[in-house]
Amino acid sequence: MNAQPTVQEVTPDIRKDIQIALLHTMLRVRKFEEKAQELFLNNKIPGFAHVSIGQEAVAAGVCLSLSEGDYITSTHRGHGHCIAKGMEFPRMFAELMGKRTGYCRGKGGSMHVADFSRGVLGANGIVGGGIPIATGAALSAQIQKNDSVVACFFGDGAMAQGAFHESLNVAALWKLPVIYVCENNLYGEWTHYTRQHSIPDLSQRALAYGIPGQRVDGMDALAIYRAATQAIARARGGEGPTLLECVTFRYFGHYIGDPHPGRTDHEIENAKLRDPIDHLRQALLASGALTDRELALFELGLGNEIADAVAFAEQSDDPEPESAFEDLFV
Amino acid sequence: MKRISYTQAVTEALQEEMRRDPKVVIWGEDTAGAGGAFHMTPGFADEFGTNRVRDTPIAENIIVGLAVGAAMTGLRPIAELMFADFFGCAMDQVMNQMAKARYMFGGQITLPITVRAASGAGTRAAAQHSQSLHSWFMNLPGLKVVVPSTPADVKGLLKSSIRDNNPVLFFEHKALFNIKDQVPVGEYSIPLGVADVKRQGTDVTIVAVQQMVYRALEAAEILAERGISAEVIDPRTLVPLDRETIVNSIKKTRRLVVVDECNLTSGAQNEIIALAVERAFDYLDAPPRRLGVPDVPFAQSPVLEDYILPKSGQIVSAVQEIIR
Numbered sequence: 001m002n003a004q005p006t007v008q009e010v011t012p013d014i015r016k017d018i019q020i021a022l023l024h025t026m027l028r029v030r031k032f033e034e035k036a037q038e039l040f041l042n043n044k045i046p047g048f049a050h051v052s053i054g055q056e057a058v059a060a061g062v063c064l065s066l067s068e069g070d071y072i073t074s075t076h077r078g079h080g081h082c083i084a085k086g087m088e089f090p091r092m093f094a095e096l097m098g099k100r101t102g103y104c105r106g107k108g109g110s111m112h113v114a115d116f117s118r119g120v121l122g123a124n125g126i127v128g129g130g131i132p133i134a135t136g137a138a139l140s141a142q143i144q145k146n147d148s149v150v151a152c153f154f155g156d157g158a159m160a161q162g163a164f165h166e167s168l169n170v171a172a173l174w175k176l177p178v179i180y181v182c183e184n185n186l187y188g189e190w191t192h193y194t195r196q197h198s199i200p201d202l203s204q205r206a207l208a209y210g211i212p213g214q215r216v217d218g219m220d221a222l223a224i225y226r227a228a229t230q231a232i233a234r235a236r237g238g239e240g241p242t243l244l245e246c247v248t249f250r251y252f253g254h255y256i257g258d259p260h261p262g263r264t265d266h267e268i269e270n271a272k273l274r275d276p277i278d279h280l281r282q283a284l285l286a287s288g289a290l291t292d293r294e295l296a297l298f299e300l301g302l303g304n305e306i307a308d309a310v311a312f313a314e315q316s317d318d319p320e321p322e323s324a325f326e327d328l329f330v
Numbered sequence: 331m332k333r334i335s336y337t338q339a340v341t342e343a344l345q346e347e348m349r350r351d352p353k354v355v356i357w358g359e360d361t362a363g364a365g366g367a368f369h370m371t372p373g374f375a376d377e378f379g380t381n382r383v384r385d386t387p388i389a390e391n392i393i394v395g396l397a398v399g400a401a402m403t404g405l406r407p408i409a410e411l412m413f414a415d416f417f418g419c420a421m422d423q424v425m426n427q428m429a430k431a432r433y434m435f436g437g438q439i440t441l442p443i444t445v446r447a448a449s450g451a452g453t454r455a456a457a458q459h460s461q462s463l464h465s466w467f468m469n470l471p472g473l474k475v476v477v478p479s480t481p482a483d484v485k486g487l488l489k490s491s492i493r494d495n496n497p498v499l500f501f502e503h504k505a506l507f508n509i510k511d512q513v514p515v516g517e518y519s520i521p522l523g524v525a526d527v528k529r530q531g532t533d534v535t536i537v538a539v540q541q542m543v544y545r546a547l548e549a550a551e552i553l554a555e556r557g558i559s560a561e562v563i564d565p566r567t568l569v570p571l572d573r574e575t576i577v578n579s580i581k582k583t584r585r586l587v588v589v590d591e592c593n594l595t596s597g598a599q600n601e602i603i604a605l606a607v608e609r610a611f612d613y614l615d616a617p618p619r620r621l622g623v624p625d626v627p628f629a630q631s632p633v634l635e636d637y638i639l640p641k642s643g644q645i646v647s648a649v650q651e652i653i654r
Binding site: 073103104105107108115116117121122125126131132133134135138139140144148150162163167169170174327328329330 | 355389394403422426434435436439440472
């Protein structure tokens with residue numbers, strides 16, 4: 001697999017404040033997930049959870065291209081999408097820990113976290129399960145003529161689901177305001193995507209629906225921001241959906257604690273050489289857009305924010321057992 | 331009152347609710363251009379426009395998925411699956427998304443969705459177009475399950491289903507489409523969760539669903555000629571189930587026969603038998619009896635289909651076996 005897209009230099013077409021926001025967002029996602037890993041391995045998070053460390057550029061690049069009234073659907077590996085769309089650490093950690101102060105009152109956990117007030121229509125435990133929902137939200141925007149766009153995140157694995165085909169066919173047919181963002185991290189669970197798909201370039205599937213498809217360097221937040229901005233403008237303009245395939249890599253296993261035995265150290269270390277955070281940080285520091293001191297202050301503040309959020313979550317109460325019977329029917 | 335068919339009653343309910351609330355939208359296979367596969371949305375595209383009335387591809391998972399996404403973002407969708415058998419193609423969106431979204435997300439949203447599908451046997455449609463699958467969804471928390479039998483009920487219950495802020499699966503029975511009966515003139519609705527006593531009686535309670543309501547009423551006529559007074563209860567909705575009406579009837583008659591078109595193993599019949607055993611055991615003078623479709627699929631041959639579908643004579647026999 002030729003998954004070695006070249007890292008692009010910082011280009012002047014994206015405003016400096018946006019480039020800094022992309023870096024900050026990626027750092028927020030990574031620090032959140034590093035803490036989530038630690039909490040999970042210390043038995044503070046029940047069940048199982050999946051982290052996207054290495055893939056942060058996709059969440060940041062797409063979500064920062066969206067407006068406030070826009071929606072996203074996310075996946076089982078969805079912390080990054082949620083944080084990049086504005087969800088806050090304390091209630092995120094609380095939800096992961098199953099606490100009553102969590103976004104879903106402890107009923108969702110990592111795989112079903114959602115915040116409808118911020119347009120996050122839910123992470124999803126079913127591979128491809130969010131794709132029809134995103135398409136429905138886009139239909140709703142079209143019917144209500146409210147100018148909203150939906151960004152639909154899914155992994156390479158989901159593109160083999162029938163739900164993907166049913167959704168893209170209808171979205172293309174009706175020119176719905178949605179962008180389909182495939183985070184191709186090269187592995188569907190533990191099996192390389194080229195052993196699950198009949199073609200190596202998944203963005204070519206767009207041809208079947210008569211919509212634009214673009215393969216983007218998923219380790220480059222600026223490239224993703226640029227592609228997503230264009231696709232979102234197209235969707236908002238009534239021209240219909242776009243398929244973006246962001247080729248990226250997850251540094252850790254399928255779920256927290258999974259060693260993912262099929263991959264070599266060389267493959268992982270090679271991917272880390274293209275780390276999306278390191279790359280943008282170096283470029284911004286080199287160009288003078290960001291100083292070491294500014295970055296250090298940001299990271300200090302972020303560390304404190306995470307510590308406070310974890311404390312909030314840990315000190316929060318468990319749900320009342322009887323609340324198991326709440327929230328089913330209205 | 332006025333006399334209209336079951337399908338005309340469906341059309342009136344849909345039309346009235348779409349006129350009443352601009353957030354109500356409807357889509358499915360042939361819903362717009364053809365006016366519905368069963369001609370229940372004739373002229374809807376003209377009256378409400380193709381923004382609110384849409385023809386979808388033949389792809390049931392997205393038909394339901396569109397409704398989930400649309401309901402999450404402010405609409406009140408009605409999704410048409412044509413045949414209930416096609417739930418098989420839509421199941422992830424039905425069971426893992428629509429049924430669970432409100433609960434999983436801690437009550438952040440409501441999902442005012444009505445999924446309509448034609449169910450039931452008696453039309454010689456064979457194994458993949460004849461099933462009554464409502465019992466599946468009784469075992470899936472988060473969905474309401476509606477099974478109307480008469481034109482008046484189908485109209486009143488459909489209006490309530492569309493107005494309900496929860497996902498509702500609304501089963502329209504194919505063998506009843508052309509049945510005509512009296513329907514109130516003007517605005518009315520029937521609340522979900524209220525059974526209807528279709529015939530009063532004192533000697534035995536017959537709980538029957540959809541097409542079986544008519545067969546139970548035929549059986550009650552025959553039994554009356556033989557001096558047995560049967561009460562026929564139509565639950566009308568299985569989730570929520572009007573347990574009180576059923577239990578009170580059993581306490582009065584002291585005998586129970588349940589008849590439904592589900593296959594017998596784990597069919598809806600069993601939930602009602604369990605209700606009798608748990609809440610009215612001491613009142614029962616005889617073991618409850620259940621009638622349903624034996625555990626085989628429907629065949630195309632009319633001889634084979636009729637052989638396995640419960641008939642009024644079998645209901646009579648079942649009653650007489652427990653009243654000696």
